Amino acid sequence: MIRPWFILTAVLTAPAIAQDGGQLYTTYCSACHAENGMGATGGQFPPLAGSEWIKDTPDRAIQIVLHGLEGPVEVKGQPYNLAMPPQGAVLPDDQIAAILTYVRSSWGNDAGKVTPEMVTKARAATADRAAPWTAAEILKLHPLPKTPSPLKNLTSRVYHGKWEHLPKFDELTAENYEEEQDGIISLKHAGRKDFFGMVWEADFIAPGDGEYLFRFSCSDGGRVILDDQVILEVHGRGPMNGARTVACIEELKGGSHSFRVEYYEYDGDEGISLTWSGPDGKFSGALTDTVFQRPTEAPSIPVEPTAGRAAIFRSFIDGTTPRGIGIGFPGGVNLVYSADNLAPELLWTGPFVDAGDQWTGRGVNPTPPAGENVARLSQTPAFPIQARFEGYELDPAGNPTFLVRIGDTHITDHYQPAGGHSFKRTLTSKGESTTILISETLPVEPLEDGWQIGERITLQIGDAHPILRNNRLYLELPSSGATTLRYTLK
Ligand code: HEC
Structure with a gap:
């Protein structure tokens, strides 16, 4: 005969220690790391989905939950510099184990179960620790898994x-x-x-x-x-x-x-x-x-066009808007296209950019153009206010075409080297005719076959229709067809 109280105890003891990791995660972690593990407030907090920090050994994540983490840290190639409060005093070992088991097996993560014993051991090993970890400290104890070689x-x-x-x-x-x-x-x-x-x-x-x-x-x-x-x-x-x-x-x-x-x-x-x-x-x-x-001083890491292909540099570049796209042509003529203002804003000759400052994290410091005599053409939007940047494409030679949309009008803006310190810019439009700003900061003088912009830039505009107003040079783009410009830098 089975006594009812025996069944009752068996039922009670088993589920009583099985914590609901998902439920606990929602309570204790999701405010910052989001219900889907991607990091709350649009990725301002680091993600746990796909994070290398929770792969292989569970000790790394256990220690972070026990004692917290602060200071600069890189997760999935992105830098963060915030603070995670310690939770070791609030959460018992079996709850931490359940949360981390849930985290390690959710959102595509694929790491093993974490047992309460593992947490007990980790807690005992760092019992006298009072301060939150820094990334460097925790990595010394539990290095990140190596990316498999490609x-x-x-x-x-x-x-x-x-x-x-x-x-x-x-x-x-x-x-x-x-x-x-x-x-x-x-x-x-x-x-x-x-x-x-x-x-x-x-x-x-x-x-x-x-x-x-x-x-x-x-x-x-x-x-x-x-x-x-x-x-x-x-x-x-x-x-x-x-x-x-x-x-x-x-x-x-x-x-x-x-x-x-x-x-x-x-x-x-x-x-x-x-x-x-x-x-x-x-x-x-x-x-x-x-x-x-990496030496303590940032090393010089020149980014250069290779084997006849343009180099594209997409990080913060000094002197232009946050979405500046650097283009270094073979032959030593360089420009930054601002995806915010939809215009080539900076032109220079010589070396392209030096990525030394960006050796580790991405876009921490703006990178200055490496060449000298950087000329600024403009710093305000080139098109009417409703123009939108729709990305860019590279042709097989690595030359970019920027895509712009103004209502139903589509404009492509293509750049390619044209020998020496020259490059060719080809604008095509499909839709309505529109006016585009070419230059606004440097003095502009007409030449026989084009325009002198500042001391160093000459611009040939073919049969395009120019408009000069208060030292600002505009071009009229026809409603369809191509307009070709040639920029030459001295
Ligand atoms: C108050 C916000 C907050 C809460 C709550 C929080 N975290 Fe964090 N967590 C952070 C921040 C911020 C960082 C990065 C710290 C830094 O910049 O040094 C982080 C980093 C981490 C990391 C290492 C980096 C990564 O993205 O993989 C792990 C693992 C982690 N948290 C797990 C958890 C777990 C599990 C919980 C719930 C028990 C939790 N966190 C609760 C804010 C929080």
């Missing part, structure tokens, strides 16, 4: 020789060949410290469409070749430091791309460092086993 089918070849610049490796015989299963570029198979070269080949698997940032430094020299184009190169002999670090941004389609790195070491210190980050900062990591440490 390099598949990686092979390495080692060559012996004394080189002070890149040899033609394909004409040489390799001393050693390895398949590098871990997808990490390393000098560990070099077998010597001086007078050698290495070549790595792989498929770079881009996780999605968009802009990829690569940074490269090595001692002594080398280069990175993506889809048979040299994208980065370090010349000559020298140490691996900020002054010899190069970076570039490449627009890639998701999927497989051929990838090759060539490298040589003369003598002295050797090393190679290559990092990548994917679209919207969602992915990032090192492709090498040594990562160049």
